[in-house]
Amino acid sequence: MTFVSDLNANVADSIVMGEIDWNDLRYFLAVSRMGSFSRAASTLNTHQSTVSRRIQILEDRLRSRLFSRTAQGVVPTVEGQALICQAERVEAIMFDLKRQIAGGNNKLTGRVRIGTTDGFGPYWITPRLPALSQAHPGLLLDLCCSEFDPSLERLEADIILRLGDEVQEPNSDNETLGHMPFRLYASRDYLNRAGTPTTWDEIASHHKIILHDYYPDLGPWKPWADLAQHPQQVAYRTNSSAALVEATKAGIGISLMSGYIHTHLPTLIPLTDPPGWQRPSLPVVLVYHHDMRRTKRVEVVIRFLRDAFRAWVQNDLPIIT
Numbered sequence: 001m002t003f004v005s006d007l008n009a010n011v012a013d014s015i016v017m018g019e020i021d022w023n024d025l026r027y028f029l030a031v032s033r034m035g036s037f038s039r040a041a042s043t044l045n046t047h048q049s050t051v052s053r054r055i056q057i058l059e060d061r062l063r064s065r066l067f068s069r070t071a072q073g074v075v076p077t078v079e080g081q082a083l084i085c086q087a088e089r090v091e092a093i094m095f096d097l098k099r100q101i102a103g104g105n106n107k108l109t110g111r112v113r114i115g116t117t118d119g120f121g122p123y124w125i126t127p128r129l130p131a132l133s134q135a136h137p138g139l140l141l142d143l144c145c146s147e148f149d150p151s152l153e154r155l156e157a158d159i160i161l162r163l164g165d166e167v168q169e170p171n172s173d174n175e176t177l178g179h180m181p182f183r184l185y186a187s188r189d190y191l192n193r194a195g196t197p198t199t200w201d202e203i204a205s206h207h208k209i210i211l212h213d214y215y216p217d218l219g220p221w222k223p224w225a226d227l228a229q230h231p232q233q234v235a236y237r238t239n240s241s242a243a244l245v246e247a248t249k250a251g252i253g254i255s256l257m258s259g260y261i262h263t264h265l266p267t268l269i270p271l272t273d274p275p276g277w278q279r280p281s282l283p284v285v286l287v288y289h290h291d292m293r294r295t296k297r298v299e300v301v302i303r304f305l306r307d308a309f310r311a312w313v314q315n316d317l318p319i320i321t
Contacts, residue, residue, distance in 0.1 A: 020058070020061060020062075021057075022090065022094060023054065024054050024055075024057060024058040024061075025058070025087040025090055025091070026044075026091070027040065027044065027050075027051050027054040027055060027058075028054075028055060028058055028066065028080075028083065028087055029084070029087050029088065029091060030043055030044050030051070031051060031055060031067065031074060032067075032076050032080065032084055035072070035073040035074060035075065036073040036074060037051045037052055037055075037074065055067065062079075062083070064077075064079040064080075064083075065077055065079065065080075066079060066080035066083060067080055091154065095153065095154055095155050107138075107296060107297065108136050108138055108139065108296055108297055108300060109138030109139065109297065110138070110139070110140065110297055111139075111140040111141075111142050112139060112140070112141055112142065112158050112159065112297050112298055112301045113142040113143075113144055113150075113156070113157045113158045113159070114141065114142070114143050114144065114157065114158070114159050114160075114161060114301070114305075115144045115146070115149060115150040115156070115157035115159065115160040115161075115162070116143065116144070116145055116160065116161050116162055117145065117146070117147055117162055117163060117241055118145040118146065118147065118240050118241050118242045119240075119241020119242055119244065119245060119257075119258065119261075120161070120162065120163055120241070120258070120260070121143050121145040122145065122242060123241075123242075123245065123260060123261055123264045123265075124258075124260040124264070124312075125143065125161065125305070126143065127264060128308045129141055131304075132300075132301065132304045136297075136300060139297055139300075139301070141301070144156070144157055145242075147214060147239060147240070147241075149162065149167055149169075151169070152167075152169045152172050152287065152288070152289040152292070153169060153170055153171065153172075153289070158288065158289070158292050158295075158298045158301075159286070159287065159288050159292075159298065159301060159302060159305070160285070160286070160287040160288075161284070161285070161286050161287075161305055162284075162285055162287075163180055163258065163282040163283070163284060163285075164282055164283065164285065165283065165285070166283075166285055166287070167285065167287045169287060169289070171289055171290045171291070172287055172288060172289050172290065173287065173288055173290065173293070174285055174286070174287050175285065175286040175287075175306070176283045176284070176285055177284045177285070177286055177306060177309045177310070178283070178284050178309060178310075178313050179281040179282065179283055179284065180258050180259060180260060180281055180282050180283075180284050181258075181259045181279050181280075181281045181317075182256055182257060182258055182259065182279055182280045182281060182282070183256070183257070183259060183262075183270050183271070183273070183279050184254055184255070184256055184270070184271040184273070185248055185254070185255055185256075185257050185261065185262075185268045185269065185270055185271065186248065186251075186253070186254045186255070186268070186269055186271060187248060187249055187250070187251040187267070187268060187269065188267065188269055189251040190251040190252070190253065190254070191269060193251070194206065194207055194208070196269075196271065196272075197254070197271065197274075198271075198272050198274065198275075199274050199275060200223050200227075200274045200277075203227065203254060203274075204227060204230070204233065207233070207253065207254055208233060208234070208235035208236075208252065208253035208254070209224075209227055209228070209233050209234055209235065209253050209254050209255070210234075210235060210236045210237070210238075210244060210247050210248055210252055210253045210254065210255040211228050211234055211236070211237035211238070211255075212237075212238060212239070212241065212244050212255075212256070213237060213238065213239040214239060215256065216280070219280065220277065220278045220279060220280040221280045223274070223277060224256050224280075235252050235253040236252045236253060241257075241258075244257060245257065245261060245265070248268060249265065249267070249268065254271065256280075258282075259317070260312070260316075262316075262319065263316045263319060284309060286302065286305060286306060286309075288302055
């Protein structure tokens with residue numbers, strides 16, 4: 001037998017004998033996916049020392065070194081690569097079991113995790129959640145804000161509500177609730193200092209801009225993306241929607257932002273659209289796993305978010321457009 005097949009036998013025997021804790025495998029997979037003990041600790045919401053200790057325990061039990069340390073982080077050894085395949089099989093079984101158990105839970109209590117972006121989460125979802133909490137005080141609403149989608153299949157979230165294309169998640173449903181328009185914004189302080197532009201040429205000639213790294217660059221997004229080709233114009237750039245909002249509030253320059261900010265922060269001034277420009281927009285997508293949809297608490301939150309967006313379209317969208 002090779003050392004890889006020996007490892008596979010060790011893993012199988014250890015699982016059967018109860019010697020391997022599922023949490024050790026969960027920590028192992030997080031490190032292998034993140035390439036770093038510190039980043040794995042962040043995703044697991046624990047300390048780096050805890051992750052290191054779990055990996056050491058697993059290596060001792062399997063009598064194999066699972067990771068090699070490099071200047072860029074950690075990479076799985078050959079034995080580690082072999083373990084990934086088996087650990088992912090165990091992970092799939094565990095998550096399937098958890099979803100089935102959760103799917104049969106008809107109580108309106110417990111945690112519901114909502115995955116979203118760091119702009120849409122604090123500025124659109126959060127202001128609407130008090131109504132949900134008052135109607136269902138037994139719910140714990142856990143908002144996971146990131147520019148990267150959590151995995152529904154791995155139970156990193158129960159629901160995803162985001163701006164952008166549909167999420168390619170196995171065994172999940174996507175609902176496009178509508179579209180969120182974008183427009184140009186600046187603070188009153190900035191406009192008092194620099195003047196109010198009305199054309200792309202005026203913006204290009206006399207103004208500073210604030211960039212978001214993840215915007216598209218074609219179609220109606222192109223005039224804005226073209227400005228980014230001139231470094232002397234860019235005063236600030238970020239991969240965070242929340243940072244984009246705060247930089248605009250601080251008066252650093254002009255930004256292109258989602259229309260939901262219009263009603264949440266009325267101190268920001270929407271600019272007149274440059275002639276001939278059609279404002280860009282992104283779809284608002286609601287995603288949930290087939291199994292979790294049957295859970296009463298998740299079903300209630302799905303329905304609340306769906307109805308809240310429809311109300312926003314009816315009441316607030318006309319103000320923006």
